[in-house]
Amino acid sequence: MVPRPDHNISRANISENAVKVLYRLRNSGFEAYLVGGGVRDLLLGREPKDFDVATDALPEQVKQVFRNCRLIGRRFRLAHVFFGREIIEVATFRSMGDGSADDSRKVENGMILRDNVYGTIEEDAQRRDFTINALYYNIGDFSVVDYADGLTDLNNGVLRLLGDPEQRYREDPVRMLRAVRFAGKLGFRIDASCETPLSSMVSLLDDVPAARLFEEVLKLFLGGAALETFEKLRHYDMFGHLFPATEEALSHEDHDFPITFVNRGLDNTDSRIRDGKPVTPAFLFAVLLWEPVRLRAAAYEADGMPPIPALQEAGRDVLAEQAQRVLIPKRISYPMRDIWQMQPRFLSRGGKRPQRLITHPKFRAAYDFLLLRAQAGEAEMELAEWWTDFQKGNPQEQGQMAGQERRGRSGRRRRRRPRKAKPSDE
Template sequence: MPDMLGHTAPDLETRKDFDRLNPTARNDAKLALRIFPREQHTISRKNISKAALRVLYRLNEAGYDAYLVGGAVRDLLLGGHPKDFDVATNATPEEVKKLFRNCRLIGRRFRLAHVVYGTEIIEVATFRGASEEEGVEGDRHIVDGRIVRDNVWGSIEEDALRRDFRVNAMYYDISDFSVRDYVGGMQDLQNGVLHLIGDSATRYREDPVRMLRAVRLAAKLDFRIDPSASAPFAQLGPLLSNVAPARLFDESLKMFLAGYGRKSFRMLEECGLLKFMFPATARALRRGDKALRALIEQGLENTDARVAEGKSVTPAFLFAVLLWGEVRDLAHTWSTQGKDVNEAWSRAAVHVVAEQCQRVAIPRRFTITMEEIWSLQPRFEQIQRKKVFRLLTHPRFRAAFDFLLLRAAESPAIGELGQWWAHAQQLPHETLAAALPLHQANSASDAEPVRATAPRKRKRRRKPTTGKSGAA
């Protein structure tokens, strides 16, 4: 039957075809190939990296099927500029390696070929299959519904059904520059909606991280998540606790440091998944602290702006923002119980970081910076000459000061403190020293006002002149 574009496509919805697929595919997913020729889509080769084109052409010339696939196809169709280009082929990893001297094979869980051109890596994946028939090449291992190893090769049709979202299951064919859509991804792009391929609950059990990808992709594309894809979140969200913390760290970076962090955070909270990723953050926000919410959203917005401007961003500052509420509350509780202030802040930081790393494995190089940013916050209140200059020279002063500015919504006093330190940094050393007390003032406003005027220069005394005889 001709499709809506007038092109005929093979009817793949037969008993024989679906018996070869896994139960997920048979229960819900339907294959109905639509082919969009070059004149009916917006993908241009000039927007595809040269390295990806070289891989595609080489595979095609060697007699293999070669397709650009996944997020690159999706973003190109939406007019974006992908950073990564993935290739799907019927060539096995070993066959790919024979074609490219600059290729290395990676992974046991998912066997892949990486073709390296300078700093760019083109990931080449063999079509994944769903059949478990005897004699099929490869192996698959499933534990409690989770796919822990998947190296069964198959057809492009099977590969399409194995992908997560419909918008990620379109293939750009280098042989004729057409786009092949097996599951309705093009329609979802037009409607701005995300559908999972297959039964949502089963697909999330296979890989719980798909729930986070749904949130991240919806935030990035400004799409909505179809209710059939979001309904299982409440029941299956706890499965995220079984995901390797290191993997969740990578997912959190993709979610919060790619330019749409604030939107991702809001969707994560709305979908009920925040508590499984950042339990301390969720607890603090449930206490109704509006200032904390303002701090988090402003911090994420600032990060998004830096990414948009091409500036560097650090995970340490972001995680310090997300976990601040719990650290602050614990430190205040322990300090009011009579513990030394510095010890209270140190214990609070260690406690919160330890809990968080059980869910998201934040590397030590970042947690050290986080702890320094937090521990410096009470030191901003110590307006004393030696302590002020010691803080100004601290390696983490700038990050801690930026954090202080984010805290302005906590109270008028914190806002004034931020203004005081901002002004103090603009003054010459002598002017600032003259305005500061030797001993601790109660607050920044109690200290002698910091004036911008430079100190009066002392006149240099002239040396006495001597007479011709040399007498004074």
């Protein structure tokens, strides 16, 4: 136990709602601790993204304490306490027992399919994945409780699994992704005993439900270290198990722009997160899957299909194949298609088309996508610059720019045909 004077965690840096949950559970006669990433990040001087609570109260008891609570999950039974848009996740201490008496724990081929066997805080600590996530903040005396020597690893910048690494990866292959995510996000090194099995066990990711992998991909790339994480995923041969078509395209690139495009897109995502700007998952996934879509569309065009239908067909194909690994929901895949399908429309700069295009709801995202393509060398920079200037102009200036483009293509001003004379009433 580390007493309050010997660590840097202050209640002032903890979510007010998380503090409410901790105190209300404690006042109701239960143990209550802040646990996991929130404690880890506070100790590192970082601002936690969310705050999780561990308690000896059963999920049903937590629901009795909080009217604003909903129980979720079958694999892991959890309580979510709602405070407007903020959710405080409350988990009951889990045991090392096998749950054979009441079927509360189910393991199949080494993978944990259900785990709702409850126990003590000491057992709960041993069930967590990494030592740096097995740290507990006690709201009772403001101490930090460390059952796994996590503070030592935290101070040394080391990611170490609790227990046998191979067994822990088999129990939940997503732990391999979490190792890469924490290494990229925190700048930590993966302990050799945990790093060595990665390349030989990466195929276990193929057995993880595609819907769950979607949530993990969001965590991987929206944590502020997308570019570093991408490089580590490729280093450990994990990226190809998440995005096989993209990895295939990148591994056979004959120009620099595919990898440059992805790198710039991920770096742009990191910059926006650092600046507190919004990041849309649709743009992120559109970047990650663009190269296989572009190549498929080019093949369809070579067979005689027009550019826009070729892109539409290629997008459908790639998304259908991608769903076998990472299932992208429609609320994200539809905007992705808009971003892709607007790219050839940027080539049409004459007449009324540019002014119609900038009214499209996804114009800004598609334009940003065009900028990335130009910066990577895949699209003409002059094209991107034209659209940059076009947006800045007023309607009259926009009309002049579009008119110049139209005349430039024909080489002369287009004349209107004279109207036919109407027949006389006489």
